[in-house]
Amino acid sequence: MPRPTGNAALKAARTAAGYRSQDALAVAMTRAAPTLGIRGLSVGVRQVRRWESATPPWPQPDHQKVLTHLLGQGMEQLGFTPPWGATAARETSSRRVPTGAPAPGALPPIPAQAPATTHPASVGRHCEEVARAHRSLYWTVAPSALHAPVLAHARLGCTLLSETAGITRQKVASAVAESYLLAGRIEFFDLREPERAAETLTCALQAAGEANDSLMGAAVLAHTAFIPGWAGRREEAAERMVAARTYARRGPASAELLAWLDAVEAECETRCGHTRTALHLIGHAEGLLGAGNEHATPEWLDWFGADRLAAFKGNVQLQAGHHLQARESLLVALEMLPPESDKQRTVVYGDLATVEAALGHPDEACEAACRALDQLAVTWYATGMDRVKEARRALAPWKNEACVRALDDRLYDWGTTVSALAR
Template sequence: MAERRYPPNRRLAWERLQRGWSYEEITERIRSEMTRAGETDTGLNANTVRRWEIGERWPDPRYRKHLVAILGKPASDLGLLTPDELAVRPEAETLHEFRRLWDMLTGDDNGNGWDRASVLRAFVGASMLPLVAPLLSLDPDAAHADSKTVDPDAYRLIVRCQRELYWTSPARPLYEAAYAHTQLGIGLLRAATGTNRASLASALAESALLTARLAFFDLSQPAIAERCYDVALAATREAGDHALAAAVLGHTAFIPAFGHDPASARPLIDAAIQHTWHGVSPMVRSWLHCVASEVEARAGAAAASRRHIDLAAGAIDGDSTPPEWLDFYDNGRLHSFAGYAALASGDHREATGQLDQALVGLTGTSAKQRSVVLADLATANGSDGDQAADYLNQAVDALHTDWYGTGLDRVRAVRPLLGDSRHGAQLDERIAALTAGRAALPGS
């Protein structure tokens, strides 16, 4: 075996994996860029790229410039700069990046429905707005490091407690607490060195993932969620945690899927599945196939949606023990995804059977999903107005007990089934009262 002469280039490997590219695919892309530039291919092959990633070789300058071009990232983000080159790198334009984020959230065309006060509530909490800048980089910062040893287990303990609270706590206060804890983790990671750094990065990825889930699924704020997913993904790279990387990419795919952009969601799923070939639990792969199934169902590709459900079921048979943080998926959730896929194909009988099983399987750690399952059952029974109305009213009851932004969205999507009927008018009144009551709550 060749001797490792350089540190493993995890940044380059992660960027390749996040695009779902094999060694052969990225090699071919480099060759294409060289041909386009009129340069001669001097024997580059897939094994060369592999050796760059594991530290046996350092990319020559003629390859480095093409890696920057095809990956769309600066050389520093791809691990292509030597320590001497990093030392003369200009400081990051943090203020410029913050202004870009602010404009994205508060511009007239942001499409998120947030005014500036809402952004302040989301970011600030207890004066968190000045701390947005650390989200922009996880790079070690010697200037802010101190001699204290960071305890990753203590940080992870709080992440674990917040994750447990997710199923029973109001979303907004928990989001603010999780966001603050993610900010803390970024600061700690930038000061961490040695063996603690990888463990702390993994815990930070869990925290950022939880924060993003709250922002997207509970509070319906995709722009905030996307930034937090970016932090989570960067942290998985620092940790070398393929399972978490797959989970973050899978969650990120929901953003374009919900936005009716399956073409942007599919590459994220493909990249996530690439990570699962690195010793990841089959349960993670099963969940990813369920995510892919929902992406295809929303795109109207019913056959592809059901094919992914079959793959999900096959994977879950191989290992029923998920990672600790994968508390959002189990056999019951598989039935829920399967029911949604059956709805997409118009098989309402199959959908009802799957969704009934999902409803029975819901536990205390999955109560938020009840409103979604009930709304889908209303769709499956749409030919019976009374039955559909009953399921939708049960869904609203569930939202009173366990608020879930995605659940309300699903109820509203199914509401047209009731038309101008008495049931429809009553449901509208209940939805209006629910949303008005929530708007009146402190911090909403």
């Protein structure tokens, strides 16, 4: 049951170490991080407050390192419970992760023999089936509705890890990794909770390690790069991408996976203002997709293909000021997107609206933005709404035009406004 008084162990350790307030500990952690070789770490009082709550989240690896350094105790002694439950942590020194990547934390030991409570081999298959179903539902079900069951399935899998062995345990771990990855995607792209997404993706990496799935590890690490990349922290994002590429080399990475890694890095570079580098990466990704290779694309990699690469390319060209080329790329993406890619379609329409505004075509821009809003009314996607708002800002010179006022009526009608505030 939740501790009604919060995480008393952490509070006691903090006080004993001389940090009388949560803010004092946050400041001390931020200052201590560089001395431990951790760059770009900034801890706020809100984060410390969450750790001292009745249900503290499992800290990220860099946070763990600083906490244990300052307070002189292990994570479980500080009142934290690993994502896998209160089990003895396995030594993870042999699982080295490249600098800048979230390192695995406390993991449940793989039983040397069958655990006391075992489940049949079908359990692994059933866990994979549920993860597969959630993966398909993501494209059409409201993210706020899907998030809870996806996270619940991941936590159920964590329990089953200590009650399974052999290939069954590996299948359960694979399902857990995919579920945590999907939950992290929802938290970052749909719910706009990057801090929470970072914690969830760390759990996904731990599970991928249990499954010994380096390609899933590469996918998780690349998703972690979005977090600093979107915040403009280029060096940190680049380090995460080095880690992702390192993991990809350990497995039979398909051309699609390798091209997606290029696309992720390109988006991070674009967000950090380095569009020339981003365009080079997009060109390399196109070459990879065109050449292909003998390796099959993982089933879970359902968020990328030639259509998505065209959308990535159009966005980079837009940010680089290559508006005519961006329009061409975005129109190609719209033609290629399959019917079930409604979320991505909102993003493409939003970018197309911004392109048309930049070209001085307010009517066409408003038409594209309204098409994005039509889709957002059916399937909400925070990233898509962000692109529509970017387009509206680009339309500021025509704010008194009838088409822009009609767009505002759509953008700020009762349903859209309440939905945006609620989410």
